[in-house]
Amino acid sequence: MTDSTLRTLVILPTYDEKDNVTPLSEEILGLSSRIEILVVDDASPDGTGDVVEELGKRNSRIHLLRRSGKLGLGTAYLAGFQYGLDNGYDLIFTMDADRSHNPKYLPAMLEMLDDMDMVVGSRYVPGGGIDNWQLHRRLLSNFANFYTRSALRVTVHDCTAGFRGYRREVLETVDPFRVKSSGYSFLYEMVWRVTRAGFRIGEVPIVFEPRFAGASKINSSEIYIAAFRVLMIAIFPPKVPKRKDH
Numbered sequence: 469m470t471d472s473t474l475r476t477l478v479i480l481p482t483y484d485e486k487d488n489v490t491p492l493s494e495e496i497l498g499l500s501s502r503i504e505i506l507v508v509d510d511a512s513p514d515g516t517g518d519v520v521e522e523l524g525k526r527n528s529r530i531h532l533l534r535r536s537g538k539l540g541l542g543t544a545y546l547a548g549f550q551y552g553l554d555n556g557y558d559l560i561f562t563m564d565a566d567r568s569h570n571p572k573y574l575p576a577m578l579e580m581l582d583d584m585d586m587v588v589g590s591r592y593v594p595g596g597g598i599d600n601w602q603l604h605r606r607l608l609s610n611f612a613n614f615y616t617r618s619a620l621r622v623t624v625h626d627c628t629a630g631f632r633g634y635r636r637e638v639l640e641t642v643d644p645f646r647v648k649s650s651g652y653s654f655l656y657e658m659v660w661r662v663t664r665a666g667f668r669i670g671e672v673p674i675v676f677e678p679r680f681a682g683a684s685k686i687n688s689s690e691i692y693i694a695a696f697r698v699l700m701i702a703i704f705p706p707k708v709p710k711r712k713d714h
Contacts, residue, residue: 474559477548478574479508479561480505481564483510485516486514504557506532506533507520511536541650543650553639559578559633559635561633561634569630577589577672580670586635586667587633588669589671590626613625616698627655641667642662656694664705667711
């Protein structure tokens, strides 16, 4: 089991998730006393930020970072990473706030970080899967991962997964703040950077579940942007520092 003294931060980017954020936060915090939550809210019109602010008043392990508008998933992760590094967390996780990522997988992901530098909650390894997706969405997701693995020469099966955890030294080394990608293409580029730096990435099987409440935020234009960005990284790879023991 991972060292119980390691401080763990779970980043939840939110936009109109007021119906999900309370039960999700309770489930996450119930897993371990060393886990804390940072909600990065993009000025949700439904008042998600206000809900989280009230939760934080009652529980000091819940933190809120309000942003001025809908600034994108990639920048929300970066804001969370900066908060985690500035405040001394040892392990930093990201999850979707719509409850499609079940917190029950967090203990196995934490345990995998005993031996790995980064862990991905993967739909595409044995034992993983997707619950109640239409065929065209399954095909698109499978193709996106095949395309990314082939173009960027990475071995991670689920490059598009947002449920993942990093050891602090990974983020300090690969410098995610230099990532040019935003939106969902940020996820591809981070897998590539961590691989390129020589860190070890493990995958824990998860079942991706349909959102509990609210509406999906996926924009079809992001798919084309991500595909283009993957191609640009493959052709013109950015320089990535190597881990210190390499």
